[in-house]
Amino acid sequence: xxxxxxxxxxxxxxxxxxxxxxxxxxxxxxxxxxxxxxxxxxxxxxxxxxxxxxxxxxxxxxxxxxxxxxxxxxxxxxxxxxxxxxxxxxxxxxxxxxxxxxxxxxxxxxxxxxxxxxxxxxxxxxxxxxxxxxxxxxxxxxxxxxxxxxxxxxxxxxxxxxxxxxxxxxxxxxxxxxxxxxxxxxxxxxxxxxxxxxxxxxxxxxxxxxxxxxxxxxxxxxxxxxxxxxxxxxxxxxxxxxxxxxxxxxxxxxxxxxxxxxxxxxxxxxxxxxxxxxxxxxxxxxxxxxxxxxxxxxxxxxxxxxxxxxxxxxxxxxxxxxxxxxxxxxxxxxxxxxxxxxxxxxxxxxxxxxxxxxxxxxxxxxxxxxxxxxxxxxxxxxxxxxxxxxxxxxxxxxxxxxxxxxxxxxxxxxxxxxxxxxxxxxxxxxxxxxxxxxxxxxxxxxxxxxxxxxxxxxxxxxxxxxxxxxxxxxxxxxxxxxxxxxxxxxxxxxxxxxxxxxxxxxxxxxxxxxxxxxxxxxxxxxxxxxxxxxxxxxxxxxxxxxxxxxxxxxxxxxxxxxxxxxxxxxxxxxxxxxxxx
Numbered sequence: 001x002x003x004x005x006x007x008x009x010x011x012x013x014x015x016x017x018x019x020x021x022x023x024x025x026x027x028x029x030x031x032x033x034x035x036x037x038x039x040x041x042x043x044x045x046x047x048x049x050x051x052x053x054x055x056x057x058x059x060x061x062x063x064x065x066x067x068x069x070x071x072x073x074x075x076x077x078x079x080x081x082x083x084x085x086x087x088x089x090x091x092x093x094x095x096x097x098x099x100x101x102x103x104x105x106x107x108x109x110x111x112x113x114x115x116x117x118x119x120x121x122x123x124x125x126x127x128x129x130x131x132x133x134x135x136x137x138x139x140x141x142x143x144x145x146x147x148x149x150x151x152x153x154x155x156x157x158x159x160x161x162x163x164x165x166x167x168x169x170x171x172x173x174x175x176x177x178x179x180x181x182x183x184x185x186x187x188x189x190x191x192x193x194x195x196x197x198x199x200x201x202x203x204x205x206x207x208x209x210x211x212x213x214x215x216x217x218x219x220x221x222x223x224x225x226x227x228x229x230x231x232x233x234x235x236x237x238x239x240x241x242x243x244x245x246x247x248x249x250x251x252x253x254x255x256x257x258x259x260x261x262x263x264x265x266x267x268x269x270x271x272x273x274x275x276x277x278x279x280x281x282x283x284x285x286x287x288x289x290x291x292x293x294x295x296x297x298x299x300x301x302x303x304x305x306x307x308x309x310x311x312x313x314x315x316x317x318x319x320x321x322x323x324x325x326x327x328x329x330x331x332x333x334x335x336x337x338x339x340x341x342x343x344x345x346x347x348x349x350x351x352x353x354x355x356x357x358x359x360x361x362x363x364x365x366x367x368x369x370x371x372x373x374x375x376x377x378x379x380x381x382x383x384x385x386x387x388x389x390x391x392x393x394x395x396x397x398x399x400x401x402x403x404x405x406x407x408x409x410x411x412x413x414x415x416x417x418x419x420x421x422x423x424x425x426x427x428x429x430x431x432x433x434x435x436x437x438x439x440x441x442x443x444x445x446x447x448x449x450x451x452x453x454x455x456x457x458x459x460x461x462x463x464x465x466x467x468x469x470x471x472x473x474x475x476x477x478x479x480x481x482x483x484x485x486x487x488x489x490x491x492x493x494x495x496x497x498x499x500x501x502x503x504x505x506x507x508x509x510x511x512x513x514x515x516x517x518x519x520x521x522x523x524x525x526x527x528x529x530x531x532x533x534x535x536x537x538x539x540x541x542x543x544x545x546x547x548x549x550x551x552x553x554x555x556x557x558x559x560x561x562x563x564x565x566x567x568x569x570x571x572x573x574x575x576x577x578x579x580x581x
Contacts, residue, residue, distance in 0.1 A: 013255065016147075017050035017084075019576055020121035027579055031121070044084045049252040051078045051245070052122035053087040054113060054142075056134040061094030063131035063203035063210060064154055066232060073238045074126050074152065077245020083124075083252070085245065088116055090141075093133035095210075103480065104452025106133040106140075106289075107556075107565050108548055113141025118574050122147065124252040126244055130154030130203045130232075132483070135213035136286035139222065140564070142258060143293035144571040148251035149258045150351050151223045152244045153214035155232035156324035157202035162193040168206035168317035169197055170484020174458065181428070182466040202232030205324040207316040209483035212279035213286060218333045219273035220266045221350030222258070225359045229328035247352060256351070262294050265345035269356055271303055272343055275310030275383030276336050278319035278401040280483025281491055284384055285453075288562030292569045300386045300395045300560050304519070307383025312401040313339055315370055315378045318486040319401040322370045330370035334363035339374045387490065389521040390530060391476070391502050391512065394494030394560040396521055404472040407488040408516040411524075412439040412474060416508045419444045420456055428463045436470040439512045443503055446478035446496025447556040447563050448542065451549055453478075453496075458485035474514055476521070478503055478559070490514065490521060492559035498540040499558060505533035 015022075020031045022045075032045050053074050057067035071087050078085035091109040093102040117125055125142055129135040129151055142149045160167035176193055179185035203210035217223035224244055230237045267287060274283050284303055291298035313336055316322050337344055337360035346357035365371050372378040381400040388395060400408065415434045417423035423442055426432055434440075440459050447453045457479035461470065475489045478496035495501035502523060506512070511524035523530065542553045555565040 015047065015049060015123045015252070016574060017121040017123050018047060021045045021050070022047060027581065030581065049083045049123040049249050050121050051083045051085050051248050051252070052117060052120065052125045053085055054116070054125055054127045054138055055087055055089050056092040056128055056130070056138065057089065058092035058094060060097050061092040061131050061134075062096060062198070063094070064092060064128070064134060066201035067128050067130070067154055070128060070152070070154060070238065070241045073241035074245040077242040078249055081246045081249035083249035086122070088120070090116060090138070093131065093137060095132045100450055101452040101454035102133045103454065103563070104450070104549070104552060106137045107552065107568060109133065109137035110140035110568065113138050114144045117142060117145040117147065118572070119577060124148035124248045126248050127151045128154065129213070129217070130210060132209040132213065132282065135210070135217060136290060139290050140293050143262065143290055144568070145574050146257050146259050146571055147574060148248060148256050149222065150244050150248050150251070151217045151227075152241055153217055153223065153227050155202050155230050155234070155237045156205040156211055157198055158200040158231055158233060159205060159323045159325045160199060161196040166323060167193065167197060168323055168484065169204040170208050170482050171206045171317040171486065172197065174460070174485055178460065178466055178471065181460070181463045200231070200233045204484055206318060206484045207278055207280070207314065207324070208318070209280040209282040211324050212274065212277070212283050212483050215273060215277055215279060215333055216270050216283055216287065219270045219337065219356065221261050221269070221348055221356055224352055225334060226332055229324055229332040231325050231328060251351060256353070259294060261349055261351055262290070262296070263348065264296050264298070265348040267291055267296060267298050268302070268306055269345050269348050271306045272310055272340055273333065273336055275307040276312065276340055277314045278312045278316060278382055281384060281397055281399050282480055282483050284397055285480070285492065285559055285563045289564040292562050292564055293571055295570055300397070303384050304386035310343070310383045311374065311377030312379040312382030313372045313374065313377050315372065318484055320378060326367065326370050330367035331363055331365045334360035335365045335371050338363045339371070341374065385516050385519060387516070387519050387521040391506070391521045391523045392493040393502065394558055396490050396493040398488070398490050398516060400516060402486040403488040407472060407474050409514065410439070410474050411511060411513045412437050414439050414441050414506055414508060414510040414512050416441045416506055417443065420450075420454070423459060427460065430464060432462060434462055434465065436465050436468070436473055438473065439514070440473055440475045441503070441506050441512070442475070442477035442479060443497040443506070444478070444540070446498055447558065448540065448553050449478065449496055449498030451542070451544065451553050451556075453480050453559065453563060455480050455482045457481040457491045458487055458489050476503075476512065494558045494560045496558065500537060500539065502530065502534065504537055505530070
């Protein structure tokens, strides 16, 4: 009787790390022996997956100062699944401390991440992200290498507390500062509010850029479910870290690379979710840059097309009342995805091996004051509106959910600040010719001009306007604004003034028209006059003559292209490089 045919067992896939640790020669000897000085036994070099834990811990980046503990929980999961965890540091772009702006160094950090991954024996990577720019920087760098990857956010702080109210990081900073200028709050009260603003580990607990990007990690599918909202000090954040460690080992064995997760459908889901949560405008430049690294053609048109009719469902500061802790208790991102329903690309894969829809379809909302239903949204207009016109040939953006409805269509006289120093010098001058009907214009604060495109676009209003009880005016700039900020603020005008964009030729007294419904931003001068001014424009000369700042200014792309460096767009993968000896 013939023997039954046996099903062949798939051949074990050779791991990348075997090129370091699996060789019986002098090179393998050297690689293993040096690692042994950390007390590692022989069996960790037996062909198990090597998992890099990319850590942005830094005491100069308080949002990420608890990451050493998170890394330890990731390691537990990796060891448990038969992997070999190796933690390594990269440049930590701290939003609170770094001058002139953390955004200047996002691309530098991404280069650090990319080269660290490519040059070292890793089969998969867990990215520890939190503070605003650490998330896009690590995703950009990892995308250029395309290994199996999970992003793990550090989580938001607990709700801030001051007297009888919850206060939000950033949002109440701007609010209280305006109240002091208006005479509604004493300086002593302002200073006392500081102590309760950041009362636990974690990043901003408003729906600022950090929380938005943590939400993007989850909605892109590059993070595990509930990544966005679990507070940093909640024990469930550390459980999530443990599970990320377990899952990344499985992903390596399945060869589930980053490019298999970050597809166009995943980016479209993230754009939809960003609109529904009232997410930060900063998500636009970051997702454009990440998509550029993946070779996916996402543009501003996609942002406007997908976000045009998305209502805002989440009642969180700065667009609403509540904070990320409340968002978690209400059900988090899965509830938002379930509410979006038919709009979601339901077959978009995530790192846990399921689709975003499978992860969210049974989610329940536990607080309708925080997460509204799609039938009765918190605000009818969410998303990011992309503007066009002679003032922004490459586009500009505005966040409708954070703007004043009455100012969404407005014509006003321009009051121009030539740079940030000019703004600071004159904004509270009683002689400044300005009222609430004017349009404040700030130049030379874009990628090249600042440099780094700082978060100064939400210019504080003049004290004399605030004292009249006015809290919002139309503001236009080539800068960004903090995701924690609010107001009728037009941002990211492209090209920027320093790149020769029309913003550079706006003069005091010019009329500017904003019409968000028609997606229009217009400088009300004739084509001939605009051409004459543009011809007379002297080129921008950067003061930076050396170092990274010069490299950045020479090679940075404009806001509509994601503000990446031109030579970093795309990916190189992880080819086996030459031996070091």
